[in-house]
Amino acid sequence: MLAEQWRLPKLRRWGHALVAEGRRRRQSLVLLKPQTYMNLSGDAVAQLLAARDLDPSTDLLVLVDDIALPLGTFRLRARGSAGGHNGLESVEAAVGSPEYARLRIGVGPLPEDVDDQAEFVLSNFEPEEIATLADLLPPLVDAVECWLLEGIDAAMNRFNRRGTET
Numbered sequence: 001m002l003a004e005q006w007r008l009p010k011l012r013r014w015g016h017a018l019v020a021e022g023r024r025r026r027q028s029l030v031l032l033k034p035q036t037y038m039n040l041s042g043d044a045v046a047q048l049l050a051a052r053d054l055d056p057s058t059d060l061l062v063l064v065d066d067i068a069l070p071l072g073t074f075r076l077r078a079r080g081s082a083g084g085h086n087g088l089e090s091v092e093a094a095v096g097s098p099e100y101a102r103l104r105i106g107v108g109p110l111p112e113d114v115d116d117q118a119e120f121v122l123s124n125f126e127p128e129e130i131a132t133l134a135d136l137l138p139p140l141v142d143a144v145e146c147w148l149l150e151g152i153d154a155a156m157n158r159f160n161r162r163g164t165e166t
Helices: 038-051 086-095 116-122 127-150 152-159
Strands: 012-015 015-025 027-034 061-070 074-077 101-108
Touching: 015 038, 015 074, 015 116, 027 038, 038 086, 061 086, 061 116, 061 127, 074 127, 074 152, 086 116, 101 127, 127 152
Parallel strands: 061 101
Antiparallel strands: 012 015, 015 027, 074 101
């Protein structure tokens, strides 16, 4: 969705990821989509950091699913723990620090009758869940663009509203 909206070139294979590069309002950007197992996502991030002069604390925004947040919600964070998320643990290992922004996208809660978190997050969405996520895409894109152009503090202030889930 980001690549389409920002009219980036088609994603191309680059090591452990698919990548598209471009500009958005005079700001250079790289869209990176790891093609590894989620718990190895840091491999693609490490490759990017090795190839570019980037400061992960300001130049990296990681989008992840989060069963601790209700479906249809999201939260931006400037830094923090991986919170048991294997993908974030892998990214943190690649970055060497928890000092990078993340956008956690709610896919929870874990149903009471499900014991295996991995089974839950790897399962297909129901049609009504797909509709909920489709409704979430426009504000998610806006949040990412805000982060890109104004930084994580502005994005958190605008999109992490108290008393709401978005």
